[in-house]
Amino acid sequence: MSGMVLYGIDISPPVRACLLTLKALGLQYEYKHVDILSGEQLAEDFTKNNPQHTVPTLNDNGTWLWDSHAICAYLVDKYAKDDSLYPRDxxxxxxxxxxxxxxxxxxxxxxxxxxxxxxxxxxxxxxxxxxxxxxxxxxxxxxxxxxxxxxxxxxxxxxxxxxxxxxxxxxxxxxxxxxxxxxxxxxxxxxxxxxxxxxxxxxxxxxxxxxxxxxxxxxxx
Ligand SMILES: N[C@@H](CCC(=O)N[C@@H](CS)C(=O)NCC(=O)O)C(=O)O
Structure with missing residues (x-):
């Protein structure tokens, strides 16, 4: 798979933290809805990449990552034009x-x-x-x-x-x-x-x- 995919559901606060960061950085991404209320995150397809079965989960060209804080930090470090959202100091x-x-x-x-x-x-x-x-x-x-x-x-x-x-x-x-x-x-x-x-x-x-x-x-x- 190429490109960046965010798995989530927008009622989830940590998913929204990632959406805010993606939008702050103006990044292109695909959004895949995971209905955690009906247990979709427990499907094997999902847990093989995130055994913790939480959203948000990011797949950035094969790099799988979860936890909103880790995702937001990664996105800024990798893609931001400057470090203002995640200072290097x-x-x-x-x-x-x-x-x-x-x-x-x-x-x-x-x-x-x-x-x-x-x-x-x-x-x-x-x-x-x-x-x-x-x-x-x-x-x-x-x-x-x-x-x-x-x-x-x-x-x-x-x-x-x-x-x-x-x-x-x-x-x-x-x-x-x-x-x-x-x-x-x-x-x-x-x-x-x-x-x-x-x-x-x-x-x-x-x-x-x-x-x-x-x-x-x-x-x-
Ligand atoms: N510390 C994690 C929390 C993630 C989390 O607990 N997500 C909830 C939704 S708000 C979830 O995926 N629940 C489904 C499950 O645990 O199976 C983060 O910031 O991403």
Whole structure:
């Protein structure tokens, strides 16, 4: 196979992080829809290339890669005209990695713990303690953004693209109150102004929030 193929479904926050990065870089790619709600990612055809059976998965001319953070970093390193989205400066890159690992391990995980029982076992009631992780994510993001417009200083990086895909999806569980999180709210509005935001994240995020609205009937203490 030649060319670049992204496997995904746009309700998935990590898939949207990759869509944002592909669009930020203006890259040509083929998009293959994988319906994870019906278990398409478990097909042998897919798991032989990604045993972890997650989307997003990228096939770039035979180089198979998964995990949105790894994919976004690879795309910029390989194809960007400059390093602004993924700076080569060691100190900046180290801070950026901290934000990416924060997204993977802290911001996104509460959403996964809440949505897996919903999507796999049709649970519609969420124990309140599970939403605490979402609130902790909001609180930390507010601190990261205390003194800068973006997550790594004054310029947009893939840390923003990855985190905004997750943060915008968290509203399906805990509303993002502007008064409580003014910096986070302003950052989100800043990201929404990117010319490729709506196509890369807005459309899929709306679908995701609609699904959560239908499936989540109550949060109970
Ligand atoms: N850390 C991974 C998370 C990927 C992930 O958990 N994707 C979910 C969809 S949001 C998935 O593929 N679930 C299907 C499965 O695990 O079988 C990333 O950033 O790509």
């Amino acid at each position: 060691l100190a900046l890159r180290a801070r950026l990695h901290q934000r990416l690992f924060f997204d993977a391990s802290i911001l996104y995980m509460p959403l996964r713990f809440i949505t897996i029982p919903m999507f796999r076992f049709n649970r519609s009631i969420v124990p309140r303690e599970k939403t605490q992780g979402v609130i902790e994510g909001y609180v930390l993001m507010e601190k990261f953004l205390a003194n800068s417009p973006y997550l790594v200083g004054d310029r947009l990086t893939i840390a923003d693209l990855c985190c905004v895909a997750t943060a915008s999806s968290l509203a399906g569980v805990v509303e993002l109150e502007q008064e409580k999180y003014p910096k986070l709210h302003a950052w989100m509005e800043r990201l929404k102004k990117l010319p490729y935001y709506e196509e890369g994240n807005g459309v899929g995020c709306k679908k995701y929030l609609e699904i959560l609205k239908k499936r989540l009937t109550a949060i109970v203490s």
